[in-house]
Amino acid sequence: MIRSAARQDAAPPHGVMFHHFRGEGHADGQGAITGQQLADMLDWLGPDRFLSPQDWTERALAGRLGPDDLCLTFDDALLCQSEIAAPVLKAYGLTGFWFVYSSVLEGRSERLELYRHFRSTRFGDVDEFYAAFQARLERSDHGAEARAALSDFQAERYLAQFDFYTDADRRFRFLRDRVLGPARYEALMDALMDEDDGFDLEQAAARLWMTEDHLLDLRDQGHVIGLHSYSHPTDLAALDEARQRDEYRRNHAHLTGLLGAAPTVMSHPCNAYDARTLKVLGELGIVMGFRSNLHDCGGGPLELPREDHGRIARQMGLL
Numbered sequence: 480m481i482r483s484a485a486r487q488d489a490a491p492p493h494g495v496m497f498h499h500f501r502g503e504g505h506a507d508g509q510g511a512i513t514g515q516q517l518a519d520m521l522d523w524l525g526p527d528r529f530l531s532p533q534d535w536t537e538r539a540l541a542g543r544l545g546p547d548d549l550c551l552t553f554d555d556a557l558l559c560q561s562e563i564a565a566p567v568l569k570a571y572g573l574t575g576f577w578f579v580y581s582s583v584l585e586g587r588s589e590r591l592e593l594y595r596h597f598r599s600t601r602f603g604d605v606d607e608f609y610a611a612f613q614a615r616l617e618r619s620d621h622g623a624e625a626r627a628a629l630s631d632f633q634a635e636r637y638l639a640q641f642d643f644y645t646d647a648d649r650r651f652r653f654l655r656d657r658v659l660g661p662a663r664y665e666a667l668m669d670a671l672m673d674e675d676d677g678f679d680l681e682q683a684a685a686r687l688w689m690t691e692d693h694l695l696d697l698r699d700q701g702h703v704i705g706l707h708s709y710s711h712p713t714d715l716a717a718l719d720e721a722r723q724r725d726e727y728r729r730n731h732a733h734l735t736g737l738l739g740a741a742p743t744v745m746s747h748p749c750n751a752y753d754a755r756t757l758k759v760l761g762e763l764g765i766v767m768g769f770r771s772n773l774h775d776c777g778g779g780p781l782e783l784p785r786e787d788h789g790r791i792a793r794q795m796g797l798l
């Protein structure tokens with residue numbers, strides 16, 4: 480039974496942020512929904528509330544968004560989005576924003592997504608993966624350091640703004656982001672994947688991301704393509720200004736070359752940005768950007784709020 484979207488009423492006008500979809504050719508994974516569930520979600524929220532990306536941009540910049548206005552946003556150039564979500568949008572006559580990081584369209588594969596795919600397909604559930612990760616961490620050179628860091632870790636206080644994370648989610652993110660840091664985390668994950676004889680990395684990578692043709696096709700259908708950094712750092716705000724500028728310049732140059740027009744909109748990867756990021760985006764002519772949550776609204780047109788599709792799915796009882 481699908482209930483009404485009454486709980487949404489308190490939120491300001493915002494984007495709905497989508498990541499993963501599951502179905503034909505796309506494995507289940509944490510937070511992934513089917514095409515039918517997307518349709519149910521559009522019905523639950525009210526399809527008429529969704530403005531086209533062009534309308535949304537115009538009204539947002541003019542300060543004329545209505546309290547019920549929503550827009551659709553898809554982050555990370557995922558193939559499951561163009562194969563599963565795009566046909567549903569087409570059936571509803573809806574279009575949205577697609578925020579793309581360029582490295583994966585220029586032939587690289589980024590670990591963030593590969594790791595997610597690995598943990599979604601090679602373990603019974605995410606907790607089984609967390610257990611394997613922690614066991615591998617224990618066996619590594621960083622085991623003692625991790626144990627010490629966890630001794631006074633309070634899960635409920637870490638990333639408290641993301642209320643849908645479980646304690647295990649929080650502990651894993653703490654170990655990854657605050658204890659290990661990118662290089663040591665990646666070495667550990669690479670070791671886990673290497674040790675798994677049943678995992679074919681190349682084969683996995685080929686089904687994770689869209690190609691440039693997919694993006695051109697979306698653009699031709701009225702969707703709007705925007706920036707999402709070049710390589711999708713998990714903590715872009717931790718980079719110095721030159722590296723932040725490099726991330727967005729390369730992303731901007733790639734999309735401008737592909738689309739024949741400079742993008743003017745973006746979303747912040749992992750919600751990580753600071754005043755330097757906003758300055759860099761201004762230099763590139765970006766007029767509108769989205770955060771990854773509904774908190775700390777009121778920051779201006781480069782910090783518009785979004786609701787995570789996983790939270791809506793949970794309110795609907797889908798996840």
Ligand SMILES: [Zn+2]
Pocket residue numbers: 554555707711747748749
């Ligand atoms: Zn992203």
